[in-house]
Every structure is written in structure tokens, then in C-alpha cells.
Amino acid sequence: MALSLPRERAVAGRFGEYGGRYVPETLMAALEELATLYDGVRTDPAFWAEYELLLKEFVGRPSILTRAERLGEAVGTTVWLKREDLNHTGAHKINNTIGQALLARRMGKTRIIAETGAGQHGVATATICARFGLECVVYMGAEDVERQALNVYRMRLLGATVVPVTSGTRTLKDATNEALRDWVTNVLTTHYIIGSVVGPDPYPRMVRDFQAVIGQEAREQMLAQHGRLPTTVVACVGGGSNAIGMFAGFLDDAEVELVGVEAAGEGIATGHHSATLSAGAPGVLHGCLSYLLQDEDGQVLPAHSVSAGLDYPGVGPEHSWLRDTGRVTYEAVTDAEALAGFQSLCRLEGIIPALETAHALAWVEKQAGRWRASDAVLVCLSGRGDKDVAHVARLLGTPA
């Protein structure tokens, strides 16, 4: 299948008012270099041929589309799962790191840095760096280092240096601050592989393009396996990269409902959540203007989620724009609901999903009866849950 990139909706690096380049002056030259390179690459068939070959031979794409029979019965409609969990390294994150590593190679940069929350992006970055022979440093919040010990060990096995970040809230937000500080210091030799559709332009549109393969494949697979487009497409949203990649395939299909599911943590009313689009307000963090969890003084509020990958107070600027335009609806489910969704998929479908993905699944389950039998719901199964098993065991105890 030939890759075709989504129609560019950003104008001068902004989706509506969102996006931009809110960074220290030192980084402006690197962002201009990256944007110029990427604008050229976007129409360079040789680049995309190399990218696609790696997706095929290294990642194992296309990822399959699985009919979720028993989950469908429980919900009262047909449910399809886009199996990004079957990618090499276990999540959609590898799609983006391959694209960006190819860009780094074109720029002659030999050192790669990344931030990671759940560790999936860190593992995906360490993986492609090993494959390309690039030095790799991953910043990870000290709290996440504890929560995701397995992924920390995987990164180290792959030759990466993992730096625990102890400042601020000790999670993804602070890991991103520290990665940006590294980049400001080593910008001449280093490429920063941002893991989501966040950060200064051109990252949000570049990462979206590298994830758009999800939606493009899924759309073609729905037509081939189901015979028509889905009624509703659902994906979880932290920074929002799997969601934007999935939605990119369906934005022009006005009849397809698009739903992003954020983490409501302990409940939005408690203040302990990561539901940026549901409860935040526009603000500037990590280089872009987007919805942000912040207090009255403009200080960024700590996010909370049972899943380290959604534990982020910001969100991609394209999501903010899609929210405001109404093209995508954003919902939120709690930690407890996500844990229930996690268990359901294990028992109903024989698939252990990532806790991030479990939020999208939980929302679908909660909506049982919402769809007709003739409808179809497509869920982006963005990652597998092996990394979460120990964490879930601590929370739930051992299943009887």
C-alpha cells in the first residue's frame, strides 16, 4: 500500500491559533533547519520509500485489524481493533521514531535525545537508535522510572542511557523540560525525537505524518474487511499521537464520528486527572500554544493518571483545534473505569492492552447500547499491556 500523507491543515505552523514556536531563542535555528528539511522531505519519494521499507521489514506493518467478537456482543455493535500493539516494541510509538531517526540521519546528527512517560516512546527511540548506530539518551521522570521498571531495563538493554528526572512533579512534564534543556545545550550535534504531536512547530505536524499510517491502513482495512467505513473511531489521548494518526485517515469522512478519550484520573472534580481538553484552558507549555492544565496564575498543574503515558498536562495543538472546531469529540474516563476496561479486553478478547489504550476501550464499553447492531466502532489499540502488568497487579491484587 502506498503511503499518502494527510492534507496539511496547519498554516504557518499553527492549527487555528494553536501551535507556534514558543522556545528559547537558542533553539530557533534548529527548528528552522528541521522545518526546512521536513518541508522538503514531505514531497521526497525516496524518503518515504525508505520509511515504508523499515515499517514493513522492521516493524511488521501493516498492523492487522481484528474483529472483537465478544466485546462487540457486550457493547451491542461490531467492534474492530487496530492492532498497533503488534508492532515491534509493542506500540504505535515506533512509527514516529523511525521517521525522525531518518531525518536525524539526513541532518548528520549522531546523538538522539527523547523524553518518555510510560517508557514506550523511550523504548521505540532506543530501538531505532540501536538499529541506526546512534547515541541515545532518554529522560524519564523518577516516578515513571519506578512505575515502568521493565521499560527502563529494555531501554538499557538496547544501549540507551536513561536519566531519571527528579525535578518538579517527577513525571513526563519534567522529563520533557529536561530533554529541552539538553537540546538547548547540545543542539549542534543532537536531534530531539519528541514522542507525541506536541512541542514547537514542526513537531506536531511531523509526528502526525509519521503516525498517519495508522489511519490510512485502518481506513483501507475497514473497507476491505467490513465493507464500509466505521460509524465511530475511538482513540486515547495523552499528548495525542496515536489518536491524531488514526483520525488523520478519517477527518475528511464527515459521516465518521471521531472520539478522543482522555484520562479523568480520580475524577475531574477531584483535580487529580489528565483531562486537558475537558478541563484545561489554552496556554503555552513545551513550545506550543494548546489546551493546558493550569491554575489562575498560569502555573502548570500536575497531571494524574493511572497510566504513565497519559500523565501529561498538555495536549497536541491539532487536538485543541479539532476540539474547538467540533470535528472531534473529547471524553474522559477514570482510573477505575480504565482498569475495568483493561480487564475486560483481557478476558473477552485474549488481548492485554496498555493502560493508555484501556481508556479508549473503557469508554466504548461504557457506551453499550449507544450504537445499532449495523454500526461499527473502530478502536485504536495503541499498545500492549505487558509493561503494565506489574503495576496492575499492585493495584488490583492477583486475579483469583
Added chain:
Amino acid sequence: MSATTSSEARLDQAWAQLRQARRTALIPYLTAGHPSRPASLEALKRAAEHADILEVGVAFSDPLADGPTIQRSTFEALAGGMSLPRTLELIAEARLDKPVVVFSYLNPVRRYGVARFLADAAAVGASGLLLTDLPAGNDPAIEDAVRQSPLSLIRLVAPTTTGARLAEVVAGAQGFLYLVARLGVTGASATLAEGLEGYLARVRAASPLPRAVGFGISTPAQARQVAHLAEGVVVGSALVDCLATAGPKAAGVFLGSLRAALDTADRERHG
């Protein structure tokens, strides 16, 4: 000298006086509310005794351009209840007789309201605004609002700012240029950045504005060296560190030693 009423003119006037006196500007940076509100107030007053211009930092939860020292100072200030409105109150209460440049990340200012901030900052006597994460040309509406306010729009120049970018940065700058001496975040450094002389000459060729050099200047010897190359010296992390460990009085003594080093350099240059 004619009386001026606008605070922008005040910053320009300060540089004109410095030029006339052949004096290199000493520009201390302090995080408002660090290490505590009373100690911060005292430190600002003591700093003003030695300073030609003062930079007052607004604490922000995510200081991504700052090294460990300033990070710590902002987290401590926030823990002590500091905020953007309280920073303005502190500046008002300090009644500083030197021009004040407010140093902030964009989000607190944006949340407060840019127009409201500019009016309130001018009302407490601030003369300039530097937004760490608002590079030239990225958000023209905000930059235009600052330029049209009584506050000067102070811009950062980095070693990576070259060619057309440098021309764009200096084109809309007001007051003075803040030159980031090296790649990296704020923080004290044992040695001055290599290539500083060429970098400073490049900026001079691009703009007639006074150049203040910061990032990594921590000793009288370094200050003296920079004084031979630029019109102003910014000292931040080393001062914040001194204040945190030894208190406001010691911070004043430290600034006195930097002032003496600059005076020596000024004599060396002009006889």
C-alpha cells in the same frame, strides 16, 4: 537633562547615562519571592545599590530555559506563595531607584492578560519585559502590544542566532539586547564561552543597541573580561546561589565585588 515621563525612555536614558560615564552596566537577576518574600525584598533593595538595571524573575512551574540554581529558586518562590501579581506587588513595595526589567515565561503573563500585565507592570514602575520563551516573530500580536506599551521589548540573542535570523531579532528589539553567552540553560560556569568575541562583534555589526551578556558569568574576573567586550554584564545564577546560601547582605557584598571588577575594566579601557 530633560524630564521624561515614560518608563521606556527611562531604560534608554539609563543606557545614555552609562555611555556618557563610560560605565559598564551591572545587571543582577533575582527571582521574585526567593528565598522568601522578606528576604527577596531585602535582596532587591541591596542589589539596587550596585545595579544599573535590575532583572526580576517571575517564578514559573516549568522553567525549561533554566539550570538547577534558578529552577530551585523558582520552585521555592512558588512554594512560598509567589505569583505574577505578587511579583508586581513586590516590585512596587521595593521602590527601586533603578530601571526594572521583568523576566518571565510567557504563560503567567498570558494568563494574567497581556494588556492588563503591561498596564500593571508600568504602574509599578517596570521599564522592560523579557519573555524567555517568546522568540522574535513567533507571536507578533503579543510583541506589538509590548512594543506599544511603556515597557521596552527586550529580546534574547543566542550564539545560534545568525544571518537573517539575527537581523529579524534585532529589528524589533528595544532597550538593549540580552546576549546568551553560550549554548545551554542558565547557570554559573567556570570559564567563559569560546568564540564570545566574534559573536559579540557580529551582534554589534547588526545593531546599535547596547549588548548585555549573560549565562555563565559568576566571578569578578569573568565580569571584568566581559566588560572589555560588551556594554553590560548580567549575573543571575551565581547571585541567586549566593542569596540562597549566605543571605541578602552577602548577595550585596558579592555584587559589590562584581561592580569593583567592572570599574577596573572601565578604567583599563578608558584610562
